[in-house]
Amino acid sequence: MTDQLSDQGRQPLMSRRAINFTMTGIVLSLFVGIMSGTIIANALPVIIRELHGSQSQYTWIVAITLLVSTAVTPVWGKISDVYNKKTLLLAGVGIYVVGSMLCGISGSVTWLLFARGLQGIGHAGLQAMGQIVMAAIVSPRERGKYSGYIGSAFGVGTVAGPLVGGVIVDTPWLGWHWCFFIVVPIAIVSMVLVYRNLTLPAVTAGKVKIDIIGAALLSAAISGFMVWVTIAGRDFPWMSLPSAALVVPSAIALVVFVLYELRVAVPLIPLNLFANRTMLMAIVLSINVGLMTFGLPPFLGQYFQVARGHTATESGLLTLPMIIGLVALSTYSGYRVTRTGRWKLWLVTGMALMTVASVGMIFLTSQTPIWLVGVWIWLLGMALGMTSQNTVLAVQNSVPTADLGAATALVGFFRSFGGGAGVAILGVMLNNRLGAVLADGLATLPGAHPTADALLGSLGDVGTMPAGMRAVVRDSYGLATGHIFWLMAAMAVISLICVLNMREQLLRTTIDETTDGDPINEGDSGTGSARRERGGVV
Incomplete structure (x- = not known):
């Protein structure tokens, strides 16, 4: 085992053991970050009902975190280039913990929205800084392996979140408040691991300048x-x-x-990054990945509960095919990228699968065979596993070290933007389609009944509705959910075209960029010494 050295080669920084413990802390922090958005997917119908919220507020509870996260992500990325990364990572996780605690004690939708906004600030910090710290201590080639772990954490958080949330809200002695409390201990453990093991070169305070x-x-x-x-x-x-x-x-x-x-x-976002073809194509991919990662779980959970009549726990279990596909392909593709240094094939395959699955989901109804829904979301999970972290790797490998923080944060920025704007747009699409279909269906029912607008304003418990109205509501939600996949399919096609136009560059085996910026040959005899000279992990 050899120690990681600073760029100047003067100061031993981190042993392999310290790197592994630090990466464990980072993976845990990213896991709880993604859980903040997905654990409430199956709990939202219950939260809205107990806090007397509306369908529009349903969308806002998801969107507000992504909105705030999107707005502040570039700030985290830029200050990471000029300030202590360890302190910033700990600050991001700490803010997230405070926001989660405030969410858990919410007694109104207004309070919950404020706390979710604070969560967004912390989420932006832990998401951006986790990736940036990894890039500071691990070379791009080895990053593939760790990115596989991070992708698995994203997968578990994305799909297990709704399952855990469903179990919590279905357990009488817990309640939905614990959807926010449960991630706090995990976040604290991640802070302890990072605090005790992460060592980075000191940053001169005089160089700090924030835009x-x-x-x-x-x-x-x-x-x-x-x-x-x-x-x-x-x-x-x-x-x-x-x-x-x-x-x-x-x-x-x-x-x-x-x-x-x-x-x-000293710009917040170096605009020269947009002259990088890999960066430009990765921006489109990041928007699409954000749309799928943050947009799919809440509407899928609502589909299973409202359109299919399942409990919150059952809804979580029905999303297991997605987590299996995501974790398996994220881990496997990460190891293969580390061995070969090549990433483009995984992005192309992932976006092709995403296109096929999104088109299939367009035809979703309340009567679609549940096994077929499982197949589609399994394919979507595999697609996310192959594309989510490999997109970040491709960008980090293509930019100078000086711009690493800003570039990584830019990817996170557009991912959050795709998630926030995507959830909002998908919500509008679902509401508009749902209103029209509900109105048509209710018009066929005899006697007095609530209007479509009244049902959208306060849906209540579908299971207690009269049989005729219950059938109309469930059929309407099924058709409306399928309607939102038109946007997802279009974005998948655009992303596939962008991936095909990306120029692949072999992942470096050094933390710093090579002098000439050309791809590194796998047989380069100077790789081992270069890694030691540049502080690579050996």
Whole structure:
């Protein structure tokens, strides 16, 4: 066993044992981060019912965390290039813990939305910093193996979250509040592991310079747009004065942000990153991965419970095919990427599977054979396993070390953006389709009954409805859920085209970039010494 050295080769930093313990802490932190978004997937119907919320608030509880996370992710990434990464990672997990505790004691939808926003700040920090710290202590080639573990953590968190949440809300002596409390001990363990084992070179305080103006402009631009896609089409038409009141200021803030970033000495997001073809293609992939990762679980959970009549626990169990596919392919592809240094085949295959499965899900109804639904979500799980972390690897391998934090955060930014905007847009699509189908179905029922708008405002317990109305509601939710996969299928096709146009570069075996930036040959005899000289893990 040899120790990792600093870039100057002067200071022993981390042993293999310390790296493994640190990576365990990072994987745990990323696991609880993804759990914050998915554990409430099957609990949301119960939360909305007990807090007397509406269908629109249902979407906001999911979207607010992603909105805030999207807005602040670039800030975490940039300050990681100029400030102590260990402190930032611990701060991100700590903020997440506080937000989770506040979520757990919520007594109203308003309080829950505030706490979920705080969770979003912490989620952005632990997600961005986890990837950045890994890049600082492990070479891109070895990163494939660890990325497989991270992908598995994302998979378990994405799909096991709804299952755990379902068990919690179905257990009378627990209740939905424990959906937020349960992840706190895991987060604390991750903080202890990182604190005790992670060692990084000290950062000179005098070099710290944060682009506060750029961060404010970007946050304003993204927040305005995210609010617009969340409420437009439901509270007011897409083409209307209220829409313009949100979109125009956001567009102006974005233009001013770009112009300001071109002039500022230390930009929040180095715009030269967008000249990198791998970076550009990865942005589209990240939006799509975010859409699937954060958008699929809540609506899938609602489909199983409302359209199929299953309990929250049963809904979680029905998503197991997705977690099996995701964990298996994330782990296997990570090991293969580490052995070969090649990643493009996995991205192409993953996006092809995602396209096929999304098209299949378009035809979803309340009567679709449950085994067929399982096959489709199994394919989606495999697709996410092959693409989620390998996209990050490709980007980190293609940018200079000085821009590593900003580039990694940019991938996370667009993933969160895809998740936040995607959940909002999918929610609008489902609501609009659901309203129309519900109205048509209710019109066929004899006697007095609630209107479609009344049911959307407060759905209540479908199981207690009269048989005729219950059938209409379940059929309507089945058709509306299938409708949202039109967007997912379109994004999968676009992402597949982007992957095919990515230029593959063999993953480096050193932490720093090579001098000429050319792909490294696997048979390069200088690899071993280069790794030791550059602080690689041996």
